[in-house]
Amino acid sequence: MTPQINPNTMTDEAKTAEESQRVGPPYQTAKGVHDILPDDHEFFTYIKKVVRHRARQHGFRRITTPTFEFTDVFNRSIGDTTDIVSKEMYTFQDRKGRSLTLKPEGTAGVVRSYLQHNMQTLPQPVELYYIEPHFRYDRPQKGRYRQFWQFGLEVIGESDSAIDAQLIHLFYTVLQDLGVADQFKLQINSIGCSAKNCRPKFVVDLQNFYMGKERNLCEECSYRLPKNPLRLLDCKKEDCTILAKLAPQMRNYLCPECKEFHGELLLLLKGLGIDYVENDKLVRGLDYYTKTVFEFWDKSQGAQNAIGGGGRYDGLIEIMGGLPTPAVGFAAGIERIIENMKACGVKVPTKDDIHVFVAQLGFNAKQKALLLMRELREVGLKTVGALGKGAIKNQLRVADRFKVPYCVIMGITEVRDGTAIIRDMKRGSQKIVKYETVVEEVMKLIGAENLDTYTPGEVLY
RNA sequence: GUGUCUAUGGUGUAGUGGCAGCACAACAGGUUGUGGUCCUGUUAGCACCGGUUCGAACCCGGUUAGACACCCCA
Numbered sequence: 001m002t003p004q005i006n007p008n009t010m011t012d013e014a015k016t017a018e019e020s021q022r023v024g025p026p027y028q029t030a031k032g033v034h035d036i037l038p039d040d041h042e043f044f045t046y047i048k049k050v051v052r053h054r055a056r057q058h059g060f061r062r063i064t065t066p067t068f069e070f071t072d073v074f075n076r077s078i079g080d081t082t083d084i085v086s087k088e089m090y091t092f093q094d095r096k097g098r099s100l101t102l103k104p105e106g107t108a109g110v111v112r113s114y115l116q117h118n119m120q121t122l123p124q125p126v127e128l129y130y131i132e133p134h135f136r137y138d139r140p141q142k143g144r145y146r147q148f149w150q151f152g153l154e155v156i157g158e159s160d161s162a163i164d165a166q167l168i169h170l171f172y173t174v175l176q177d178l179g180v181a182d183q184f185k186l187q188i189n190s191i192g193c194s195a196k197n198c199r200p201k202f203v204v205d206l207q208n209f210y211m212g213k214e215r216n217l218c219e220e221c222s223y224r225l226p227k228n229p230l231r232l233l234d235c236k237k238e239d240c241t242i243l244a245k246l247a248p249q250m251r252n253y254l255c256p257e258c259k260e261f262h263g264e265l266l267l268l269l270k271g272l273g274i275d276y277v278e279n280d281k282l283v284r285g286l287d288y289y290t291k292t293v294f295e296f297w298d299k300s301q302g303a304q305n306a307i308g309g310g311g312r313y314d315g316l317i318e319i320m321g322g323l324p325t326p327a328v329g330f331a332a333g334i335e336r337i338i339e340n341m342k343a344c345g346v347k348v349p350t351k352d353d354i355h356v357f358v359a360q361l362g363f364n365a366k367q368k369a370l371l372l373m374r375e376l377r378e379v380g381l382k383t384v385g386a387l388g389k390g391a392i393k394n395q396l397r398v399a400d401r402f403k404v405p406y407c408v409i410m411g412i413t414e415v416r417d418g419t420a421i422i423r424d425m426k427r428g429s430q431k432i433v434k435y436e437t438v439v440e441e442v443m444k445l446i447g448a449e450n451l452d453t454y455t456p457g458e459v460l461y
Numbered sequence: 462g463u464g465u466c467u468a469u470g471g472u473g474u475a476g477u478g479g480c481a482g483c484a485c486a487a488c489a490g491g492u493u494g495u496g497g498u499c500c501u502g503u504u505a506g507c508a509c510c511g512g513u514u515c516g517a518a519c520c521c522g523g524u525u526a527g528a529c530a531c532c533c534c535a
Contacts, residue, residue, distance in 0.1 A: 031526085083533050087462075105535085134535080139462075141529060150535060220532085235532095285533060295534090306534065333535030361494060396496035403497095411494055425496070 032138070032146030038352070043338040044149070046348040048131055050177045051151045058170055060127040060153055065109030067133070071099040077108035077316055079287025081227040088136040102135035105286070106152040106331055107313065108320075114156055115322045124157030125327075131334075143305050143336045152310075152331030156317065159326035161261050164292045164312060165268035171296070171308060171330055172274055178337060179346040184296040184307055186274060189282040190262040191230065193290045194315055195255045202253035203229055209247050216243060234281040249280060258291055265292060284309065288316040292328065298340070307340065308332030355446050357399035358385035361392055361411035368435075369410055372420070375439050376408075380451030399425065406445055408438055 029035065036044060052062070071091050078085050090102040103109055110128055113119075119126045131151040138144060153170065155163050168186065175181040192199035206229045214222045218237040225232060233244045254262065269276055276294075284293045295309030310330025317325035341348070356376060360369040369385055376383040386398040392409070399407050409421040409430075420438045422445075423430035433441050443451070 028526085088533080136534080138533075139531095140527090141531095144534075148535060152535095237532095308535065331535065336535060357496095359495080392494050393496075398496085400496040407496085409495070413494085421495090423495075428496090430495085 030146075032140035034145060034147075040338065042348050042350045042352070043341060044334065047151070047178060047334055047337060050174055051129065051131060054170060054174050054177065055129040055153060058127065058166070060129040063110060063113060063128040063130050064132065065103070065106070065113050065130070068100045068102050069109055069112065071101040073112050073320075074101050074104060074108050077111065077286075077288055077320060078105065079228070081224065082285050082287055084136065084285060088138050090135045090137055103132075104134055104136045106130050106132060106134065106150060107154060107286075107288070107316070107329055110152075110154050110329075111156070111316055111320050111322075111327070115317065115320055120157065120323065120325065125163065126156045127153070128156070129153045143333070143339055145335060149334035150331045151334060152329060154327065154329035156327040157325055159314065161264040161292075162268055164265050164328050165272060167310075167328055167330060168269060168294060169272045169274060171332065172272075174332075175296070175307075175337075178341060180337065180340045180344055183299060183340050183344065185299050186269075186276040186294060187279040187282050187297050188266070188269075188276045188292070188294040189250075189279050190254060190258055190291050191250055191283060191289060191293055191311075192254050192258050195257070198253060198255035198258055199250070199290075202248060202250055205248045205253070206230070206232070210243070213243060216240075228287070230283045231285070234283050244281075251280060261291055284311060288313040288319065290314045294330070296332075305336060306333075307336045351452060353382070354384050354402045354404045355381045355406070355450070356383050356442050357395075357402060357404040357407045358383060359392055359395040359399065359407055359409045360385070360387075361409075362415070364415045365410040365412065368415055369408075372408065372410075372435075372438060376442065379439060379443060380453035381439075381442060381446060382452055406442060408442065410435075 055062070071089070074089065075085055080086065084104050089104050092100055094100055110130065114126060114128075129152065131149070133147050133149050135147050137146060140146060153167060155167060172181060172186070175184060192202060194200065207225065210217070210225055210229065210232065214225065216239050217225070217232070218235065218240055221232045221235050221237070221240050232240060233247065235241065235244065266276070266278075282293055282295060284295070289311040291312040291314065293309070293311035295306040298305055298307060308330055309332075310328070312326070312328040314324075314326040317323070317327060358369045358373050358376070360366045366387065369387075373383045373385055384402060384404075386395040389395045389398060392411070396407065405425055407421075407423040407425055409423060414420050414432075414435070418435050419432050420435050421430050421432055422438065422441055424445075
């Protein structure tokens with residue numbers, strides 16, 4: 001029992017000493033990060049469960065890459081002119097001066113792992129999923145945090161458009177399972193491939209188009225122009241938008257292969273019954289994408305927050321030092337999904353509810369209660385007792401707080417008689433049963449299907 | 462990185478220059494071994510620093526923190 005200081009019996013000296021030290025909460029979370037409290041964990045647990053279930057159905061296996069990697073892993077893959085790399089990474093040096101970075105997204109680490117562990121020797125494609133926290137130094141706002149959870153799926157080693165379609169459908173299915181699919185609309189685009197007459201030609205023409213017009217661009221865009229001209233297309237500044245409308249369109253530059261690929265993908269999506277909006281302006285802020293890019297956008301907020309997105313990255317494995325290997329993947333923001341679930345009033349099932357409370361009176365009863373509670377838990381009944389509380393009254397008050405349907409009460413009389421009281425908390429009725437039959441009786445009341453059991457060896461989520 | 466707004470017990474709030482209130486929560490009681498409802502009590506607050514004023518939670522300046530939006534993304 002932890003010693004509790006009763007404020008009423010505290011001396012004046014103690015009080016003032018304590019007060020003089022108390023200047024608000026001693027510590028609080030750093031900017032942009034937050035505790036996941038038990039109520040929110042019910043959402044997290046549920047989402048993870050759905051993701052695992054759907055991923056397994058499709059043959060994906062889980063991977064966890066480290067929380068930090070050598071900074072180059074991200075610089076090389078994401079691209080050093082991107083917003084993420086140029087201003088949003090948590091980069092630090094370790095004690096030997098190596099540059100390390102907290103992962104701002106999941107794909108780079110997975111690709112690094114694929115290469116490091118020679119996964120090209122596995123049957124292709126390799127299908128991996130992750131559920132991990134990520135980190136970006138960004139100004140926090142609604143649905144945007146400096147540490148945020150993403151689940152993501154990656155398919156490495158297959159170039160068929162049907163893979164893209166299946167992956168998008170999988171994402172959509174997860175959103176359906178979570179009851180929020182209707183909230184989102186798929187935005188999709190193709191940004192071409194690295195073939196000479198495809199994106200490279202487009203990029204050159206785009207730069208030529210902007211040549212001499214730099215003065216009309218915003219500061220950021222004129223800086224981006226030489227290295228990352230694609231981004232100019234979705235700049236929201238008024239002057240940039242006007243120019244972007246007149247600029248060459250990627251769709252006119254797609255090589256025959258990309259054009260066919262994208263056409264197939266749209267057809268397959270239609271076949272799967274997934275609504276989409278073709279969006280020329282969708283470029284995405286990571287350099288490694290090729291061909292397919294997509295995002296799921298919140299319908300209610302117009303062009304606001306994306307709940308998830310991804311695309312094909314056929315060039316990335318080579319950039320990271322592997323053989324040319326096609327791949328496609330996506331990631332989704334768990335906090336943002338939860339926000340939507342709450343807004344839609346989605347209730348998640350919880351397993352935290354307690355079945356039975358054991359109240360006791362007297363040392364002998366307490367001793368017996370410990371044994372009984374062990375037995376109750378062994379058969380899968382979620383059981384709590386207020387072992388530290390003295391009066392029966394207080395114990396039942398605690399029981400009420402847990403909203404338990406049944407209480408087992410044992411006092412001196414019951415221990416002497418070898419009995420126990422089972423109280424129905426809702427009806428306020430109770431009966432005396434033989435101690436040996438308590439577990440059986442409570443099980444009957446709760447129902448076998450509600451027991452929380454675990455057999456060693458059984459696969460749990 | 463830019464902008465807007467906000468800051469009163471643990472939570473939600475009232476208080477427009479004159480004693481900081483209420484509700485919820487928490488804790489303790491309401492006499493024998495029975496919870497919820499009810500009653501009583503207790504704990505606990507003006508984010509910080511400075512200025513104006515006889516007097517500041519309130520007006521002014523700054524700091525810090527937070528929220529929201531832009532940007533970007535999840």
